[in-house]
Amino acid sequence: MFRAFPRVYANTNISINLSNNLLSSRNVIRNVLFRSISHVGNIGLGKTSRKMNFNEKRKLLVNVLKRNFTESPDPEVTIPSKPITISIESHKLLINWQDNQTSKFHNIWLRDHCKCENCYHHKTKQRLVDTFKIPEDIKPLSASPGLNGIEITSLWDARIEDCPPTVQYEDVMQTKEGLSNWLKKIDKYGFCFVDGVPPKVKETEELAKRICFIRESHYGGFWDFTSNLAHGDTAYTTLALKAHTDNTYFTDPSGLQMFHLIEFEGKGGSSLLIDGFSIARKLKMKYPEAYKVLSTIRIPTHSAGDSDVLIQPTPLAYPILNHNPLTNEIYQIRYNNDDRSTLNRLTSEEIESFYDSIRKWNKILVDKENEYWVQLEPGRVLIFDNWRVLHGRAGFTGHRRLIGAYLNWDDYRSKLKISCLSRQEIEEAL
Ligand SMILES: C[N+](C)(C)CCCC[C@H](N)C(=O)O
Numbered sequence: 001m002f003r004a005f006p007r008v009y010a011n012t013n014i015s016i017n018l019s020n021n022l023l024s025s026r027n028v029i030r031n032v033l034f035r036s037i038s039h040v041g042n043i044g045l046g047k048t049s050r051k052m053n054f055n056e057k058r059k060l061l062v063n064v065l066k067r068n069f070t071e072s073p074d075p076e077v078t079i080p081s082k083p084i085t086i087s088i089e090s091h092k093l094l095i096n097w098q099d100n101q102t103s104k105f106h107n108i109w110l111r112d113h114c115k116c117e118n119c120y121h122h123k124t125k126q127r128l129v130d131t132f133k134i135p136e137d138i139k140p141l142s143a144s145p146g147l148n149g150i151e152i153t154s155l156w157d158a159r160i161e162d163c164p165p166t167v168q169y170e171d172v173m174q175t176k177e178g179l180s181n182w183l184k185k186i187d188k189y190g191f192c193f194v195d196g197v198p199p200k201v202k203e204t205e206e207l208a209k210r211i212c213f214i215r216e217s218h219y220g221g222f223w224d225f226t227s228n229l230a231h232g233d234t235a236y237t238t239l240a241l242k243a244h245t246d247n248t249y250f251t252d253p254s255g256l257q258m259f260h261l262i263e264f265e266g267k268g269g270s271s272l273l274i275d276g277f278s279i280a281r282k283l284k285m286k287y288p289e290a291y292k293v294l295s296t297i298r299i300p301t302h303s304a305g306d307s308d309v310l311i312q313p314t315p316l317a318y319p320i321l322n323h324n325p326l327t328n329e330i331y332q333i334r335y336n337n338d339d340r341s342t343l344n345r346l347t348s349e350e351i352e353s354f355y356d357s358i359r360k361w362n363k364i365l366v367d368k369e370n371e372y373w374v375q376l377e378p379g380r381v382l383i384f385d386n387w388r389v390l391h392g393r394a395g396f397t398g399h400r401r402l403i404g405a406y407l408n409w410d411d412y413r414s415k416l417k418i419s420c421l422s423r424q425e426i427e428e429a430l
């Protein structure tokens with residue numbers, strides 16, 4: 001489970017697995033965000049004169065990190081004074097160890113050596129990743145030691161179509177490992193398909209509850225809807241829906257959203273997924289000023305389509321791009337241009353910079369290279385992180401029945417941590 005161990009002794013052969021299928025909590029542990037898909041595998045460093053055993057490495061890492069935060073190193077292990085630091089060059093990641101040694105990893109090498117199940121065949125021990133599709137300029141967005149080592153969250157684009165994260169229903173429902181693997185994929189990619197799900201309400205609802213209880217809302221609990229305007233929202237029509245995140249009108253938008261298309265006789269209606277963190281990164285690189293505007297200007301939102309509902313968040317308006325105040329890393333996107341209320345609290349300058357910035361955001365959002373279109377089908381359940389992944393829908397004709405649910409962010413993250421960390425690790429994360 002542990003992927004990164006601090007290099008303490010010169011020439012110590014330690015393995016760093018910068019795997020990105022680590023448990024990563026955006027609020028507690030900083031991630032390394034790569035621009036496109038990036039998974040990395042074991043990295044051997046130097047020749048060993050003394051091989052630290054597994055527990056020593058792990059204990060040292062945890063204590064190094066504790067020291068960074070609590071100045072209370074474990075008495076069993078002498079802790080060097082300097083914390084690990086990681087710096088990013090245009091083509092390399094540098095890990096600066098406590099003993100003043102520096103390890104250099106080429107970004108393309110890191111990506112090419114991923115050992116996750118999508119990139120490496122663990123039985124045949126052969127590489128599955130297409131080396132020649134790795135962008136030459138791939139690089140991390142940021143990097144820092146995490147609780148379980150240096151963690152990398154994968155960003156993706158339309159190419160995810162070649163190998164979308166997918167698990168099997170039976171595995172998820174029958175085994176703890178199956179559930180844990182599902183949750184880790186949702187954490188790593190921001191979405192995951194579950195194949196082999198009986199196209200029925202009962203089984204789909206049970207699947208959602210495998211993670212946690214379903215979140216009730218003014219749309220109900222486990223929803224089962226068609227284009228009958230049962231609720232005053234365009235989701236209940238045949239209209240196309242542009243890329244958005246749900247619940248921008250809730251103070252606490254739902255963390256996960258599950259869809260299972262169980263009936264469809266008609267045309268169109270395919271689903272759109274976009275990695276919002278990848279879009280945000282591209283915006284930051286190309287239009288840093290626009291990124292700053294969308295990270296600061298607050299946008300009022302509402303849900304008022306039902307006669308007995310007027311939902312607005314507290315405070316009334318949030319930025320579209322929201323950052324963790326401790327780490328300044330993006331942790332939540334709140335974007336639904338249709339659910340945006342009147343902009344009546346902005347200055348004239350803010351109005352101009354908002355529209356200029358949102359146009360730049362949209363220009364990247366609608367770029368085909370960032371859009372993953374997929375036709376949902378009975379038996380294949382989609383679940384996605386509503387704080388990161390934008391979704392949408394093509395317009396359609398005919399009968400289309402979609403069932404699904406919202407799950408709370410905190411309860412999802414709780415299940416992820418409980419299913420991936422030992423009791424001791426949980427203790428150490430508190
Ligand atoms: C409940 N169900 C998913 C069917 C519809 C939700 C309506 C989506 C709403 N416009 C939003 O963006 O939050």
Ligand SMILES: O=C(O)CCC(=O)C(=O)O
Pocket residue numbers: 235241246271391392393402
């Ligand atoms: O009908 C769909 O495929 C998705 C509808 C939607 O975007 C939503 O309910 O938020």
